Amino acid sequence: MADFSELVAQAVKPTMNRAEREAVYGVVRQAVRRLQERENLADDDPRLALQNHLVEETIRDVEADIARAEAMRKLDEALAVQNKAYAETRSGRGRN
Template identity: 65%
Template sequence: MADFSDLVARAVSPAMGRDEREQVYDVVRQAVQRLQEREGLAVDDPGILLQRHLIEETIRDVEFDITRFLTLRRIDEARAAQDAESARRSGRRR
């Protein structure tokens, strides 16, 4: 499943909008569903249910990582702006 997580993580990027990422996730879901249909197992088969759960869990994990990345980037930008403002103000006092 680690390879699958890596594949999903590589298919999306923080630069993409939420709608774009959701389109990628839909493609992933459809591809997995087609693979499951080829196996010929019942829709309520425990193995299929587990796979679907793991896919959704992977998508949630990727979204969490993207959210964390974007949040940390915004914090860094805010800190840089504060530092620049502080430097500007301290330059005036001299």
């Protein structure tokens, strides 16, 4: 399943908006359904439920990774602004 997760993570970019990411997830879900149809799994086959669960879990993991990366990016930006303001304050004091 790690290969599958990596494949989904590579297909989805953090710069994509939510609608674009959902479109990718839709393709992933459709591909899994096609594979399940080829395997002729019955609707009550536990493997079907497990596969669907793993797909949704992978999507949640990718979304969590994107959210975490975005949060870190915002924190880095805030720190840069704070450091710049601090440096400007310190350099302003030195002139007086």
